[in-house]
Amino acid sequence: MSQxxxxxTLCKNKVLSGHTITQEEAEKLVNVSxxxxxFLSNAANEITREISGNLVDVEALINAKKGKCQEDCSFCSQSAFYKSGIDTYxxxxxxxxxxxxxxSKDNGVKSFCLVCAWRGPTQNDFAQICDIIKEINDKVGIEVNCSLGFIDEHMALQLKELGVKRYNHNLExxxxxxxxICTTHTYDDRMNTNQIVKKVGLELCCGGIIGMGETRMQRLELGLDLAGLSPEECPINILVPQKGTPLEVQPRLSLSEILRTIAVFRFLMPKTILKIAGGREVYLSSEQEKALLGGANGIITGGYLTIGGNSxxxxxxxxxxxGLEA
Ligand code: SF4
Incomplete structure (x- = not known):
């Protein structure tokens, strides 16, 4: 066996025996030849199967409020800063x-995420969202998750009381x-919302986007920070450059870079649902099994916020x- x-194998056994790999070990893993x-992907798959079985978490989302966002995230066609030409509502x-x-429920989807493009909800927006969640609870009965941007503790508590299971707020x-990639808010602003989500006892969904020009070590840095938050779910988006945004001409990430990131995130977050989100159909169209057999165990189905997807x-x-189950 090569070194x-x-x-x-050593790191895999360490994770499977309930221990955490060190930063140094994670650095070595992400840099394997x-x-x-x-082998790295296979080991990540073994960790996934051993800890979470064969189940793939399938989630649908709805872009409940689209575009004209006042933030300047450079990857996002919903930012009002850029002329992306998307329809807005x-x-x-x-x-x-x-x-x-x-x-979504009729099609066998287990959870439904309400996503809004804004910095955070106004009191009026928030009251409307709460009414909508009550209606979904009464009339549909599907697990509801939310992604509403920055929220305060009071809002987080209200969502929890309404039975919302998980709150999404990515570190990006x-x-x-x-x-x-952003100047209108900071990394710590994002961290702060994540701490609030955890404090009130909502499950945390927190991930990011890879392929925005960051280095491999910066992808690892994100993985380490995410692991520190112990999110129940971690979406990994792969940048699909959007017309009119500053990242429009960003070169594509290679498949091997994507697979190495997914695998190492699995080593870092053995129990988390690692969800391949935006970019899956674009980058992994015929290679999706490599991701789902290489550490990932979740997908978003039915399209994303500004781009379509598989049904x-x-x-x-x-x-x-x-050979997996949903
Ligand atoms: S990522 Fe979110 S906060 Fe940033 S511009 Fe897009 S919708 Fe607004």
Whole structure:
């Protein structure tokens, strides 16, 4: 066995016996040679299967309020700073959102995430969102998650009382890269909301976007910070450059870089649902099994905030084809 494979096995056994790998070990793992990448992915898969079984978490989301966001996140076509040409709308009527939740449930989807493009909800927006959640609870009965930007503790508590299971608020990128992608808020602002979510006892969904020009070590830095938050779920988005945004011409990340990131995130967060989110269909169209058999155990189905995606039927077929369950 080569030294690298021996090292990967050692780290895998360490994780499987309930221990945490060190930063130094994570650095070595993320830098294994391309020849050993297959072993790294296999080891990440073994950790996933051993700890979480064969289940793939399938979630649908709705962009409940689209565009004209006052923040300047450079990857985001919903920012009012950029001429991305997307259609925009205010908060959707409750009926539309409830119908979407019902469609998701009827198609076998277990959870439904309400996402709004804004810095955070006003009191009025928040009251409307709460009414919509009550209606979904009454009429549909699907697990509801939310992604509403910055919220205070009072709002977080209200969501918890309404039965919201999980709150999404991504770190987006590493602390050392964050100021390159956003100037209207800080990394610590994002951390703060995540701490509030945890404090009130909501489950935390927190991840980021890879392929924005950060280095491999900055991707690892993000992974280490995420692991420190112990999120129940971690979405890994792969940048799909959006027209009109500053990252429009960003070169694509290679498949091996994506797979190495997913695998190492699994070593760092053995119990977390690692969800391949935006970019899955673009980057991994024929290679999705490599991600789902290389550390990931969740997907977003039915499209994303500003780009389309596979239908739930296609995704369920793909999952069963590779011997996993949804
Ligand atoms: S990522 Fe969120 S906060 Fe940033 S511009 Fe887009 S919608 Fe606004």
């Amino acid at each position: 690298e494979i021996e090292f990967i 391309d020849e050993s990448l297959h 205010k908060l959707l009527p409750a009926d539309t959102i409830v119908q979407n939740a019902k469609f 990128s590493s602390r050392s890269f964050f100021s390159k 739930p039927v296609e995704d369920f077929e793909m999952i069963s084809k590779i």
